[in-house]
Amino acid sequence: MRFFGxxxxxxxxxxxxxxxxxxxxxLVLNFVISSQIAADALAVNMAGRxxxxxxxxxxxxxxxxxxxxxxxPASGEMAELTxxxxxxxxTLTAFRQGGSVRGGAGVVVTLDRIDDAEAIAILQxxxxxxxxxxxxxxxxxxxxxxxxxxxxxALDVARGANLELLKLMNxxxxxxxxxxxAKATTLRAVQIGGITxxxxxxxxxxxHFLRKLRQGDALLEQAxxxxxxxxxxxxxxxxxxxxxxxxxxxxxxxxxxxLGRSDLGGADFVDLLRGIVxxxxxxxxxxxxxxxxxxxxxxKLVGSLNPLDVVEVHFDDQRGGFVTKYLEFRFNRVRxxxxxxxxxxxxxxxxxxxxxxxxxxxxxERAKGQMxxxxxxxxxxxxxLRDFLAAAAVCLDKVNTLLRERTASAADRREAVIAIxxxxxxxxxxxSGVGLxxxxxxxxxxxxxxxxxxxxxxxxxxxxxxxxxxRLERLFTQVDALRGVVNRFAQIRGVVAVExxxxxxxxxxxxxxxVRRWREFATRLAEKQGKHVQLHxxxxxPATLASPYREALPTVVNQFxxxxxxxxxxxxxxxxxxGKPAAGNIALYLAAREDGGVDLSFRDDGxxxxxxxxxxxxxxxxxxxxxxxEACDARRLVELIFRPAFSTRSSADEDGGRGVGLDxxxxxxNEWGGNIRIGSTPREYCHFRISLPRPSPQLSAGAARINGxxx
Amino acid sequence: MKLxxxxxxxxxxxxxxxxxxxxxxxxxxxxxxxHEAVSLFTRTRPDVVTMDLTMPEMDGIxxxxxxxxxxxxxxxLVVSALADKATAIEALxxxxxxxxxxxxxxxxxxxxxxxLIKGAVHG
Numbered sequence: 001m002r003f004f005g006x007x008x009x010x011x012x013x014x015x016x017x018x019x020x021x022x023x024x025x026x027l028v029l030n031f032v033i034s035s036q037i038a039a040d041a042l043a044v045n046m047a048g049r050x051x052x053x054x055x056x057x058x059x060x061x062x063x064x065x066x067x068x069x070x071x072x073p074a075s076g077e078m079a080e081l082t083x084x085x086x087x088x089x090x091t092l093t094a095f096r097q098g099g100s101v102r103g104g105a106g107v108v109v110t111l112d113r114i115d116d117a118e119a120i121a122i123l124q125x126x127x128x129x130x131x132x133x134x135x136x137x138x139x140x141x142x143x144x145x146x147x148x149x150x151x152x153x154a155l156d157v158a159r160g161a162n163l164e165l166l167k168l169m170n171x172x173x174x175x176x177x178x179x180x181x182a183k184a185t186t187l188r189a190v191q192i193g194g195i196t197x198x199x200x201x202x203x204x205x206x207x208h209f210l211r212k213l214r215q216g217d218a219l220l221e222q223a224x225x226x227x228x229x230x231x232x233x234x235x236x237x238x239x240x241x242x243x244x245x246x247x248x249x250x251x252x253x254x255x256x257x258x259l260g261r262s263d264l265g266g267a268d269f270v271d272l273l274r275g276i277v278x279x280x281x282x283x284x285x286x287x288x289x290x291x292x293x294x295x296x297x298x299x300k301l302v303g304s305l306n307p308l309d310v311v312e313v314h315f316d317d318q319r320g321g322f323v324t325k326y327l328e329f330r331f332n333r334v335r336x337x338x339x340x341x342x343x344x345x346x347x348x349x350x351x352x353x354x355x356x357x358x359x360x361x362x363x364x365e366r367a368k369g370q371m372x373x374x375x376x377x378x379x380x381x382x383x384x385l386r387d388f389l390a391a392a393a394v395c396l397d398k399v400n401t402l403l404r405e406r407t408a409s410a411a412d413r414r415e416a417v418i419a420i421x422x423x424x425x426x427x428x429x430x431x432s433g434v435g436l437x438x439x440x441x442x443x444x445x446x447x448x449x450x451x452x453x454x455x456x457x458x459x460x461x462x463x464x465x466x467x468x469x470x471r472l473e474r475l476f477t478q479v480d481a482l483r484g485v486v487n488r489f490a491q492i493r494g495v496v497a498v499e500x501x502x503x504x505x506x507x508x509x510x511x512x513x514x515v516r517r518w519r520e521f522a523t524r525l526a527e528k529q530g531k532h533v534q535l536h537x538x539x540x541x542p543a544t545l546a547s548p549y550r551e552a553l554p555t556v557v558n559q560f561x562x563x564x565x566x567x568x569x570x571x572x573x574x575x576x577x578x579g580k581p582a583a584g585n586i587a588l589y590l591a592a593r594e595d596g597g598v599d600l601s602f603r604d605d606g607x608x609x610x611x612x613x614x615x616x617x618x619x620x621x622x623x624x625x626x627x628x629x630e631a632c633d634a635r636r637l638v639e640l641i642f643r644p645a646f647s648t649r650s651s652a653d654e655d656g657g658r659g660v661g662l663d664x665x666x667x668x669x670n671e672w673g674g675n676i677r678i679g680s681t682p683r684e685y686c687h688f689r690i691s692l693p694r695p696s697p698q699l700s701a702g703a704a705r706i707n708g709x710x711x
Numbered sequence: 712m713k714l715x716x717x718x719x720x721x722x723x724x725x726x727x728x729x730x731x732x733x734x735x736x737x738x739x740x741x742x743x744x745x746h747e748a749v750s751l752f753t754r755t756r757p758d759v760v761t762m763d764l765t766m767p768e769m770d771g772i773x774x775x776x777x778x779x780x781x782x783x784x785x786x787x788l789v790v791s792a793l794a795d796k797a798t799a800i801e802a803l804x805x806x807x808x809x810x811x812x813x814x815x816x817x818x819x820x821x822x823x824x825x826x827l828i829k830g831a832v833h834g
């Protein structure tokens with residue numbers, strides 16, 4: 001039995017009950033004793049009347065005697081005596097046995113039997129006196145006209161009894177008064193005792209329980225403060241949901257920021273979702289919460305079905321648009337007495353995490369896409385690729401312009417769609433033409449979108465172009481990526497394709513007269529520059545090459561040697577400081593291809609092309625403005641060294657600096673229909689590769705010219 | 712306890728049988744679709760069922776409904792891909808107790824079934 005669930009209030013309820021019992025006890029005693037005092041007062045009163053009645057009986061008897069002696073009738077006195085005797089007798093009986101008595105003014109009152117021993121003794125003595133006295137008077141009164149003797153005889157009895165009765169009735173009155181006074185004293189004592197107990201009880205309640213209550217309040221206050229501190233500080237949104245999906249009155253401060261509103265206490269969670277997630281998600285969430293409030297499903301085994309695990313939400317941004325966030329809600333059952341009473345909900349804003357994950361995924365896909373691109377690019381002819389990229393940029397720009405100007409009439413929009421389709425279709429053809437199938441596929445997807453728009457032409461509005469703009473943006477990115485790959489690849493190509501291994505090297509070609517002349521020239525030039533050089537030769541005897549290359553190439557090689565020794569190779573101490581051998585190395589390779597063409601490779605291990613110096617020289621010679629030079633990529637800068645009159649040397653001497661040389665080489669190569677590639681790494685090497693086709697007959701004249709001009 | 716495995720994939724069926732057969736569970740049947748499941752269920756009266764959702768002939772949702780009509784206290788673990796959460800929640804509303812997402816490891820499955828049985832005993 002747990003006191004009807006009173007719990008910790010049991011003691012206070014008991015104490016208050018005791019307080020009431022004390023009060024009630026005092027009240028009841030008060031009532032009982034007061035009625036006794038009233039009865040006592042009546043007894044005192046009646047005892048006093050007995051005294052008076054005894055005297056009146058005696059006096060009336062004497063008057064009867066007087067009237068009888070005077071021979072007068074005494075009927076009035078007789079009646080009075082009868083009344084007095086009857087009253088006295090009635091009251092005496094009531095005192096001894098309890099009973100009704102006629103009081104003053106004819107009111108009947110009830111007298112209690114007197115049970116005080118002293119008073120009983122007085123009553124017994126009174127009775128002994130009264131009985132003979134009453135008998136005498138009763139016999140006197142039996143005769144309405146008594147004779148004088150009868151009256152005298154009665155008067156004699158009265159003389160004997162009267163004083164005795166007066167004395168006894170006096171004693172009775174005093175005794176009854178003493179008893180009443182004793183009872184009043186008892187009553188006062190009881191009242192004082194009761195009130196004292198009640199007061200003590202009250203004081204106990206006041207001090208003991210108030211103190212306990214105050215302690216309890218302080219504990220509650222502290223607990224509440226701790227809860228508040230947690231709710232204010234925690235970064236997660238925390239709240240409880242009841243079975244009606246109402247949010248509890250307490251929630252963490254962070255929740256307001258996460259949900260973008262503050263009127264959350266008591267709000268309907270499902271209603272709250274309704275505005276920010278899809279209707280399908282709302283329905284699933286309600287079902288899921290129902291399942292959690294039910295007892296049947298296993299909480300741990302349904303977590304993966306939480307539809308609000310990571311959910312995209314849209315909030316009004318107060319400016320007519322909306323903000324997209326990603327929120328994560330977790331639900332845990334809170335049990336009370338074994339029953340699911342609430343769900344504890346943890347809400348988090350995971351937008352940053354989701355964005356990061358997406359960015360990572362995109363980066364991964366982009367890297368993979370670039371790899372695919374690289375593989376494709378490797379198989380595409382470089383010049384065709386460059387041409388294609390230039391055309392693609394122009395084409396996409398045109399599409400972009402059309403999209404930007406689409407806001408005019410519906411007819412204009414239809415025309416724009418047709419024009420865009422035409423442009424993209426052409427570009428797709430070109431892309432597949434050069435072998436960029438990945439890009440062609442992407443263009444095809446955009447083309448599908450455009451076809452969709454074309455079919456919709458009657459109801460076409462500005463918003464329909466939105467997805468197209470987005471996809472076009474991606475296409476731009478793809479073409480940019482392609483350009484980036486091509487640029488990087490162009491630099492790598494020089495390195496990876498160092499030596500074409502198509503023609504066999506002749507073992508004694510390194511000692512061929514022409515090769516010896518090149519070696520001597522290099523050595524002589526190096527001495528003049530205070531440098532050391534070693535020229536290594538691989539390939540065929542230059543004398544065996546087809547005309548006009550046989551005649552012209554020595555001059556070209558001389559020019560490369562001059563360029564390398566003067567500009568490329570460092571002084572011995574500088575080389576040693578960089579960990580290189582003191583003598584610079586020049587690797588020269590010359591091959592006659594089976595198709596009649598010639599490959600020439602010239603590589604030195606000097607300082608490499610110094611882009612900063614080229615940039616500076618370009619600015620000084622007014623070829624580029626400072627800002628242009630800054631923005632210029634490596635490829636374009638390298639091309640500058642083939643410009644006429646371009647040199648990075650500050651002063652010209654007979655060996656270099658006038659800027660004549662590389663431009664001449666390029667002219668010849670152009671004339672022969674060949675190409676030049678350059679690869680270079682700062683402080684490591686510079687490498688020129690010339691590839692010449694089979695010579696055409698009319699080149700002979702050109703060869704003669706070279707010999708004359710550039711030796 | 713007796714276990715019935717319902718899945719249209721042979722590989723998944725044997726994977727589940729391998730993972731759970733060794734853990735105090737007696738595999739009493741392997742069903743390829745809802746029809747087979749119902750007839751095997753009637754004969755073997757299993758306590759625990761692993762249930763695929765997308766199957767030919769009779770799908771998992773309908774099958775769960777029938778099995779629970781036959782024996783309402785059957786413990787059903789839905790084993791399905793997470794592609795359609797709505798269908799999985801539907802299965803739970805019908806009376807399945809838990810959900811395990813494909814693909815799963817044998818450890819995942821064993822823990823899920825343990826949790827399922829523990830939940831039924833205590834909760």
